Amino acid sequence: MHVRGENMELIINPSRTKKIKLQFVIYITLISFLVSLVSIHHTSLLFVLPLFYLCFMCGYRALLSYLVGLLIGIIFLKVPYEVLVISLFAFVLLQFCLLFQSMKSRYVPYLLTLIGGIYYAYIQIDLLSTLLLTVLTYFNTIIFAYLAPLFMHGESELLTHVRVKALAVVVLICMMSLLPYSQIITMILIRVFILVMIYHECLDDLLPGLFYASMLMLLMNLGYKDDILSFLIPLFFFYMVKCQNKLSITSLYFVSHLILPFFLEFSYPYHGVIVAMSGIIFAIIPIHKTKPLLSSSYQEMTMKQQLSKQVDSFCRLFEQMTALFTTAPQRSHSLEYIGYIYEDMCQNCTSQETCFHKKYGPNRLVKLMNKGLKEHYSESDEDFIYHYCLKPEQYFQTIKAYQKDYRKVHRVQQEYQTMKKDLYHQFSLLNDVFHQFSSQLKIGHIEESHILEHMEGYHFQIAHLKKYYESQSVYYIEIGLYEINKEEIENEFIPILEAYLNETLDIEVLKTPMHQLGYTYLVLKHHTRYYVQYGISQCAKDPVACGDSYGVFAMDENQYFAVSDGMGQGQKASDDSSLTIDVMKQLIVNGISLNDTVQSVNALLKIKNRNDMFTTVDMAQINLVTGDLTMVKYGACPTYILRDQELIEIASSSLPMGIVSPLETSMEKYQLKTNDIVFIVTDGFTSHFKDFIESNKYLIDDDHPKEIAHLLTNLASDEDKNDDMTLVVLKLCKQ
Numbered sequence: 216m217h218v219r220g221e222n223m224e225l226i227i228n229p230s231r232t233k234k235i236k237l238q239f240v241i242y243i244t245l246i247s248f249l250v251s252l253v254s255i256h257h258t259s260l261l262f263v264l265p266l267f268y269l270c271f272m273c274g275y276r277a278l279l280s281y282l283v284g285l286l287i288g289i290i291f292l293k294v295p296y297e298v299l300v301i302s303l304f305a306f307v308l309l310q311f312c313l314l315f316q317s318m319k320s321r322y323v324p325y326l327l328t329l330i331g332g333i334y335y336a337y338i339q340i341d342l343l344s345t346l347l348l349t350v351l352t353y354f355n356t357i358i359f360a361y362l363a364p365l366f367m368h369g370e371s372e373l374l375t376h377v378r379v380k381a382l383a384v385v386v387l388i389c390m391m392s393l394l395p396y397s398q399i400i401t402m403i404l405i406r407v408f409i410l411v412m413i414y415h416e417c418l419d420d421l422l423p424g425l426f427y428a429s430m431l432m433l434l435m436n437l438g439y440k441d442d443i444l445s446f447l448i449p450l451f452f453f454y455m456v457k458c459q460n461k462l463s464i465t466s467l468y469f470v471s472h473l474i475l476p477f478f479l480e481f482s483y484p485y486h487g488v489i490v491a492m493s494g495i496i497f498a499i500i501p502i503h504k505t506k507p508l509l510s511s512s513y514q515e516m517t518m519k520q521q522l523s524k525q526v527d528s529f530c531r532l533f534e535q536m537t538a539l540f541t542t543a544p545q546r547s548h549s550l551e552y553i554g555y556i557y558e559d560m561c562q563n564c565t566s567q568e569t570c571f572h573k574k575y576g577p578n579r580l581v582k583l584m585n586k587g588l589k590e591h592y593s594e595s596d597e598d599f600i601y602h603y604c605l606k607p608e609q610y611f612q613t614i615k616a617y618q619k620d621y622r623k624v625h626r627v628q629q630e631y632q633t634m635k636k637d638l639y640h641q642f643s644l645l646n647d648v649f650h651q652f653s654s655q656l657k658i659g660h661i662e663e664s665h666i667l668e669h670m671e672g673y674h675f676q677i678a679h680l681k682k683y684y685e686s687q688s689v690y691y692i693e694i695g696l697y698e699i700n701k702e703e704i705e706n707e708f709i710p711i712l713e714a715y716l717n718e719t720l721d722i723e724v725l726k727t728p729m730h731q732l733g734y735t736y737l738v739l740k741h742h743t744r745y746y747v748q749y750g751i752s753q754c755a756k757d758p759v760a761c762g763d764s765y766g767v768f769a770m771d772e773n774q775y776f777a778v779s780d781g782m783g784q785g786q787k788a789s790d791d792s793s794l795t796i797d798v799m800k801q802l803i804v805n806g807i808s809l810n811d812t813v814q815s816v817n818a819l820l821k822i823k824n825r826n827d828m829f830t831t832v833d834m835a836q837i838n839l840v841t842g843d844l845t846m847v848k849y850g851a852c853p854t855y856i857l858r859d860q861e862l863i864e865i866a867s868s869s870l871p872m873g874i875v876s877p878l879e880t881s882m883e884k885y886q887l888k889t890n891d892i893v894f895i896v897t898d899g900f901t902s903h904f905k906d907f908i909e910s911n912k913y914l915i916d917d918d919h920p921k922e923i924a925h926l927l928t929n930l931a932s933d934e935d936k937n938d939d940m941t942l943v944v945l946k947l948c949k950q
Contacts, residue, residue: 236276239273239276239277239280239366240276240280241280242366243270243273243277243280243281243284243366244280244281244283244284244287245284245389246266246284246385246389247263247266247270247280247281247282247283247284247285247288248284248285248287248288249284249388249389249392250262250263250266250388250389250392251263251284251285251288251289251294251298251392252288252292252294252392252393252395253388253391253392253431253435254435255348255351255431255434255435256335256340256344256348256434257295257338258295258297258298258334258335258338258348259294259295259298260297260298260301260331260334260335260348260352261331261348261351261352261355262355262388263285263298263301263302264301264302264305264327264330264331264352264355264356265327265352265355265356265358265359265360266281266359267281267302267305267306267327268323268324268327268356268359268360269359269360269362269363269366271306271309271323271729271732271733272320272360272363272728272729272732272733272734273363273366273367273728273733273734274726274728274729274733275728277366278306281302282299282302285298285299285302286299297334301330301331301334304330305326305327305330308326308330309323309326309729309732312732313729313730313731313732316730316731318731318732319698319731319732320676320697320698320731320732320733321697321698323356323732324353324356324357324360325353327352327356328349328352328353328356331348331349331352332345332348332349332352335348335349347434351431358381358384358385359381359385361377361378361381362378362381362382362385363678363695363734364378364678364679364695364734365378365382367695367734367736368679368693368695368736373679373681376419376420379417379420379421380420380421380423380424381424383412383420383421383423383424383425383428384424384427384428386408387405387408387424387425387428388428388431390404390405390408391428391431391432391435394432394435394436394439398439398442399485399488399489402442402445402446402489402493403489403492403493403496405446406446406489406490406493406494406497407493407496407497407500409421409425409446409450410464410465410468410493410494410497411497411502413453413458413464414461414464414497414502418450418453418454422450425447425450426447429443429447441479441480444475444478444479445472445475445479445481445486445489448471448474448475448478449468449471449472449474449475450471451471452467452470452471453467453471461497461498461502462498464497465494465497465498468490468494468497469490469494472486472490549585549588549589549621550585552588552617552620552621553581553584553585553588555617556584556613556614556617557571559613560606560609560610560613564605564606565605566605578603579599579603580599580600580603580604580610583596583599583600584614587614587618588614588617588618588621588622589621589622589625662682663680663681663682666680666682666692666712666715666716667680669715670708670711670712670715673707673711675696675699675708676696676697676698676699677694677695677696677697678695678696678697678734679693679694679695680692680693680694680695681693681694685742688741688742688743688769688771688772688839688840689740689741689742689743690740690741691723691738691739691740691741692712692720692738692739692740692741693737693738694736694737694738694739695734695735695736695737696708696734696735696737697734697735698731698732699727699730699731699735700727700730700731700735701725701727701730704722704725704727704735704737705722708737709722709739712739716741718741718840719741719744719840719841720739720740720741721739721740721741721742722737722738722739722740723738723739723740724736724737724738725737725738741840742840742950743772743839743840743950744839744840744841744842744949744950745837745839745840745842745889745947745948745949745950746839746948746950747774747776747837747839747945747946747947747948748919748920748945748946748948749767749776749920749921749943749944749945749946750919750920750921750922750923750924750925750943750944751765751767751921751924751941751942751943751944752924752925752927752928752941752942753765753928753939753940753941753942754928754931754932754939754940754941755784755939755940756784756899756938756939757784757785757786757939759785759786760785760786760788760789761789761939761941762780762781762782762784762785762788762789762791762792762938762939763778763779763780763781763788763789763792763897763899763939763940763941764778764779764781764789764792764793764795764796765777765778765779765796765941765943766796766797766799766800768800768803768804770803770804770806772838772839772840773836773837773838773839774836774837774839775800775803775834775835775836775837776834776835776837776895776943776945777796777799777800777832777833777834777835778832778833778834778851778895778897778941778943779791779792779793779795779796779830779831779832779833780792780830780831780850780851780897780898780899780939780941781795781830782829782830784938784939788939791820791829791830792830794820795816795820795830795832795872798815798816798819799812799813799816799832799834802815802816809836809845809847809882810882813832813847813849813872813878814878816832816872817849817872817873817878820872820873821873821874821875829850829871829872829873829874830850830871830872830873831849831850831851831852831871831872831897831898832847832848832849832850832851832871832872833846833847833848833851833852833854833895833897834846834847834848835847835854835893835895835943835945837887837945837947841886842886842887842888842889842947843884843885843886843887844856844884844885844886844887844893845882845883845884846865846867846882846883846884846885847881847882848865848866848867848869848881848883849867849869849870849871849872849878849881850869850870850871850872851867851897852896852897852898852904853865853866853867853904853905854866854893854894854895854896855893855894855904855905855908856885856887856891856892856893856894857891857892857893857894857908857912857915858888858891858892860912862905862908862909862912863885864905865883865885867881867883869881887947888947889947889948889949890946890947890948891946891947892915892920892923892944892945892946893943893944893945893946893947894908894942894943894944895942895943895944895945896940896941896942896943897938897939897940897941897942898938899938899939899940899941907927907930907931908927911927911930914926919946920944920945920946921944923944924942924943924944927942927944928940928942
């Protein structure tokens with residue numbers, strides 16, 4: 216199973232999960248050991264308590280690793296045992312809060328800060344130092360808490376700008392633990408770390424942590440002032456010059472240190488060794504450069520915006536084209552022909568002033584000219600003409616002479632108006648399709664940011680949310696939550712999320728190490744619950760081509776089975792039905808709604824051959840998550856569902872496509888059950904298909920639909936057939 220992104224390996228790959236757990240234990244033990252060595256005013260509690268809070272959020276495995284790291288420091292390097300005692304006391308206190316659910320996780324930093332403050336006062340540090348250490352304990356607790364998702368998931372993709380800043384502080388604090396033992400090695404490691412961050416284009420995220428760590432170093436010993444300035448001052452060069460590779464970074468790094476003798480007591484043997492060694496180490500160590508934070512989503516949004524602008528321009532174009540075909544009142548040409556009749560017959564008549572009276576309007580004789588051009592005269596009309604017209608015979612002859620020409624023009628005009636109406640409808644459909652596509656581009660799928668914003672609106676505290684696609688219809692949502700338990704996730708969080716997505720979600724992984732005070736790790740999976748077995752069998756009357764066409768395709772969690780019967784037999788019928796299936800498939804797989812697809816194809820067929828081309832359409836849309844069946848039928852034979860030896864008929868009385876526009880919606884929905892068998896058939900198969908199935912259903916057992924389709928086709932082929940035959944057999948199966 217191939218899944219995009221390394222995070223998914225953590226979810227579905229057991230060996231990957233085991234590796235992450237082992238790394239997690241090693242990292243926590245090492246960090247716990249190192250931070251216990253960093254001492255300010257003879258105590259490391261301001262670093263140990265924040266790490267304890269992080270481990271408490273991550274669960275018992277992290278707490279055990281934390282205690283192992285402390286014990287190593289206490290046993291081998293004489294770390295004061297008080298940090299272990301205070302940690303155990305804090306653990307008991309938080310367990311008590313968990314038992315009675317008497318505290319929220321956001322209050323834990325205050326509780327730990329209070330414990331630290333009481334201890335600082337107990338060891339009788341001066342008041343100012345006590346206040347400073349208490350404040351630093353709180354800040355460190357907040358900084359360490361940002362890393363909970365990163366420690367739980369163990370993936371670099373979870374790095375955000377805030378977490379990079381917090382991680383930089385933790386790394387620098389760990390390096391500071393080496394200061395009492397080797398100042399040169401510590402300074403070399405700090406400089407290598409700075410160069411690595413510059414190489415990864417994270418200088419802006421590094422500086423806050425670097426300044427904070429520098430302050431902590433000065434609190435440890437003011438004698439580190441020159442060392443701190445020696446790695447801070449050269450950083451300003453990297454703001455002025457952007458370097459893209461290791462060679463340029465290393466070169467600028469060496470050059471930037473030429474300014475140091477002007478600002479501090481520069482010792483060439485001491486500082487020279489540190490600068491040279493750190494630069495060489497950075498140059499030779501292999502570093503895999505990752506993409507800048509947030510760059511991929513930014514590029515994706517930019518591409519979507521550009522594509523959306525292009526689609527919007529197409530929308531405006533089709534709006535203009537649609538306006539050209541707006542239905543307008545039809546202009547009558549009969550007055551022109553009455554003018555021709557007047558010139559031929561009435562211009563020199565003595566009664567022309569009476570018939571064409573300007574004041575009282577035209578005489579009935581003139582009105583009957585208009586009627587004679589359009590339809591036949593009644594007997595009373597003829598009597599009136601013979602009685603009042605001076606030249607009745609010439610009147611009839613002239614009307615008859617122009618009648619044929621007028622009616623020909625009228626038919627052309629009617630044809631033009633029909634064509635214009637069809638084009639107007641087609642362009643309107645295309646305009647709607649482009650607008651729909653543009654809206655989809657602007658909104659897109661409901662991705663991480665939309666889900667995060669919606670769920671936070673319900674006051675869920677989400678630390679991490681990521682969506683991964685295994686396929687078009689299968690995806691995972693990986694979520695990190697604070698202050699929530701299993702019951703709240705199952706009864707509140709998941710139902711709200713399902714209602715928002717309008718999709719079902721199953722719990723794949725749920726870890727709530729410390730319930731309301733810990734970090735909950737949740738993986739939800741959306742996947743199809745069904746699959747469709749199908750078989751298709753055809754029998755063509757024409758030896759060259761079958762006039763029936765079929766298509767099988769999928770879009771998201773829906774699978775489509777379409778059958779089209781072209782008018783007649785042979786190659787032309789095959790071309791017509793193939794065009795229908797192909798166009799419908801392309802529209803659907805590009806996200807166009809089923810109704811818009813049907814209307815677009817219908818208008819296309821109607822325009823293409825001017826009522827000389829029409830096809831039937833029988834389409835089944837099966838939702839593989841819910842098992843819902845949607846049948847689209849236009850001029851097609853009834854479809855039958857065989858369920859426990861009982862036949863359910865799905866019929867429609869709608870016209871085939873390509874005759875009228877627009878089409879009335881003809882869709883039927885049914886809830887399929889497991890092992891239901893669906894039969895889709897064209898009219899050439901048999902005129903009494905229901906009776907045919909009833910008489911042969913005893914032959915249908917647990918066979919594959921392919922075997923059923925071929926069996927029924929062979930039985931029907933024994934009769935004399937006057938048309939092509941196509942049978943599609945579908946069977947809904949549980950995953």
